[in-house]
Amino acid sequence: MQAKDSSLEWAIIGGGIHGTYLANMLLTHGYASHSDIRIIDPGTRLLQNWRKVTSSVDMQFLRSPGVHHIGADPLSLKDFAQKIAAQEKLFMSPNDRPSLKLFNAHSDDVILKNRLAELHWQGFALNIETGSGLSRIHTGSETLKARNVILATGQTDSPFWPEWAQKARIEGANIQHVLDPLFSKTTIPDSGEIVVVGGGISAVQTALSLSGGGRNIKLLSPHPMRYNNYDADPGWMGPKYLSGYSRIRSSRKRRSVIRAARNTGTITHELRHELAQSQKRKECTLFVDQTESCSVMADNLMLLRLLSGEKTGANCIVLATGYKKERPGGFLIDQLIDRYSLQISACGYPETGSDLQWQDGLFVTGALAELEVGPASRNIIGARMAANRILKSLPKQAAA
Ligand SMILES: Cc1cc2nc3c(=O)[nH]c(=O)nc-3n(C[C@H](O)[C@H](O)[C@H](O)COP(=O)(O)OP(=O)(O)OC[C@H]3O[C@@H](n4cnc5c(N)ncnc54)[C@H](O)[C@@H]3O)c2cc1C
Numbered sequence: 001m002q003a004k005d006s007s008l009e010w011a012i013i014g015g016g017i018h019g020t021y022l023a024n025m026l027l028t029h030g031y032a033s034h035s036d037i038r039i040i041d042p043g044t045r046l047l048q049n050w051r052k053v054t055s056s057v058d059m060q061f062l063r064s065p066g067v068h069h070i071g072a073d074p075l076s077l078k079d080f081a082q083k084i085a086a087q088e089k090l091f092m093s094p095n096d097r098p099s100l101k102l103f104n105a106h107s108d109d110v111i112l113k114n115r116l117a118e119l120h121w122q123g124f125a126l127n128i129e130t131g132s133g134l135s136r137i138h139t140g141s142e143t144l145k146a147r148n149v150i151l152a153t154g155q156t157d158s159p160f161w162p163e164w165a166q167k168a169r170i171e172g173a174n175i176q177h178v179l180d181p182l183f184s185k186t187t188i189p190d191s192g193e194i195v196v197v198g199g200g201i202s203a204v205q206t207a208l209s210l211s212g213g214g215r216n217i218k219l220l221s222p223h224p225m226r227y228n229n230y231d232a233d234p235g236w237m238g239p240k241y242l243s244g245y246s247r248i249r250s251s252r253k254r255r256s257v258i259r260a261a262r263n264t265g266t267i268t269h270e271l272r273h274e275l276a277q278s279q280k281r282k283e284c285t286l287f288v289d290q291t292e293s294c295s296v297m298a299d300n301l302m303l304l305r306l307l308s309g310e311k312t313g314a315n316c317i318v319l320a321t322g323y324k325k326e327r328p329g330g331f332l333i334d335q336l337i338d339r340y341s342l343q344i345s346a347c348g349y350p351e352t353g354s355d356l357q358w359q360d361g362l363f364v365t366g367a368l369a370e371l372e373v374g375p376a377s378r379n380i381i382g383a384r385m386a387a388n389r390i391l392k393s394l395p396k397q398a399a400a
Contacts, residue, residue, distance in 0.1 A: 008038055011137050011146035013125045013332070015041030016049050018366040019152035020107075021070040021383040022390070024114050028072045031394055038121040038144060040137060046120055047107055049156050049181060054100055056183045057202045057320070058209030062103055063231060063268060065095035068380040069103060071110045080106045092270060094229055127335050130362060150363045150390070151329065155378070156181055158324040165197075165319055168294040173302045175294075175317040178206050188316050189300065190214055195312065197291065198320035199223050200265040201231075204275055206320045211283035218312060220304075222290045225275070228266035232375040236261055237385070242374055246354075251345035251371050261375040264322070287312070328367050336362075345371055355393030356386055363390050 009032045012019040019039050026032040043049060047070075066081075067074040081090050081102055090102045098106070111117055123139035128149060130136075137144045159177040161169070169175050176183055179202065188194060191214030196207040199221030207219040235241040241261070248254050267275070278284040289306040294317070297303050302314045327333065327348040336342055342358050343351035349371050352358045356369050365386035370377040373385050 006145075007134060008144060008146040009036035010038075010148045010150065011135065011144055012037065012039045012119075012150045012152055013041075013128075013137070014152035014154055014366075015039040015043060015046040015120055016152060016154045016156075016366075017047065017070060017380055018154065018383040018386065019150065020046045020111065020116055021380075022150055022152060022365060022387050023116055023119050024070060024072060024110065025387040025391060027114060027116075029391055031391065034115060034118055037119050038146070039116075039119045040121045040123050040125050040139060040144070042122065042124045044122065046111055046116060047104075049154065051104060052181055052183075053179050056178050056185070057205040059100050059205055061092040061097045061099050061270070062380075063097065063201065063229070064380050066091060066098045067096075068384070069098075069110070070107050070380075070383070076110070077103070077106045080109055125332055127332060128362075130336075130340060130359065133361065135361060148361045148363065150365060151333065151358075151368055152365045153329045153332065153368070155323040155328040155367050157330040158326065158328045159319070160321045160324045161319065162197075162291065162321060164291050164293050165317070165321075168296065168302060168317070171296045173294060173296045173317060174300045174315065175302070175319065177319040177321070178202060179320075179323065185210075188318065192216070192300075192315035193218060193313050194316050194318065195220055195304065195314040196318045196320055198322070199225070200320070200322060201267050201271065202322065203320035204267045204271050206318055207284050208271070208274055208278055210318070211278050215283075217278075217284040218314070219275075219284055219286045220291065220306075220312075221286060221288055223265060224288050225272065225286070226263075226266045227269065227272055228263040229268050230263060231266065231379070232262050236375045237381050245374050251347070251349075251351055254371050254374075255345065255347045255349070258370060258375050323367075333368070347371075353393075354389060356389050357393065365390075 012023055023037055023039050066077050069077045090099050125137050126140055128135055128137050135146050135149045159179040194215050195218045197220045207217050211217045289308050291304050293305045295303045300315045304312050345351050350358050350364050350368050352372050356363050358364055367378045369386050376382050
């Protein structure tokens, strides 16, 4: 419980990859002490949503290299791996991509060693009032006061549901989205026709994790499979592309650069191999087509009409259609924009300073910082890029 009259130095909204990493950096670099920071998140533990969505798609190896994680020292995950006796494969080429198990175990170790769980305040920030150097964060049960706020809310609120799917859900179809925090594999029948909708890495991982047993998996992709080990060229993590990007003044232009730079709807080389194997075993069939409509014929029986004129039946539909393109963050962000006339671009995303400050003492990271940080902003490395900018902007004497 925060003492009534006391104010925090930092309140971080969101205890995911970005929020946890930034808290770790503020502590590690002496800009705050444990009593100065709180991470507000509805989860029962830090990184809960990350653990949930990555296990929902049954991700085995990360897409990012072993130096991308929530620890302060880029080499700490590798050092950690050397200390654990493991039977299974810990890294996948290229770039020593860690297994999810290793990444999460290392995250637990970082959280423990830096006592980050002590900072976790379980709650949901409903709205924020700012003014005269202090922000009040209302969580319904409590109000926290802080001199600085970091919005690290990720994209949990915005899995993308195509219109036909929204209609089918209302009609009672057995349909769910794999990135939904409430997604549950237990409602997927053990046998029958399971349609996984999507053409990217989450769709293929989900299709492979559901295949086998009595199920017949149909992977319904809007495009032929595309392959790339990166979801954005590594040049976007450093000066190679960012120096030119930082000279672009128009955020409309920045948005189009970001769109062109992200390799959405691509899969990594090992998933390509695994998918081919699964197709050979006739456990999974790839359809390149799009859904026009979906009718509920009976309980757990839907009929999808496809753009090609084909029809296909499904006992269960799993959407792996990624997140909405619109600005995430929901009501909390909308009310901040309205109440304080915060700058947003035509795409709806925040226009901030290079220090990611949206207004005095209000910072953004992750998806919300994309226009400033660039195509890698949402990723794990995006947290490091954001921390570098935010910490660099803080007055040195602020160190706790
Ligand atoms: C399946 C999947 C696999 C991925 N794999 C990789 C990978 O291999 N490498 C990589 O670099 N990136 C990867 N990413 C991208 C990215 O790193 C992750 O999405 C990461 O979780 C983003 O961190 P975040 O902190 O922005 O969001 P999250 O980790 O989702 O955390 C946001 C947190 O904010 C909380 N929150 C939201 N609103 C509020 C509020 N109002 N009040 C309080 N709390 C709130 C949410 O509950 C959530 O816990 C992956 C993404 C997905 C979906």
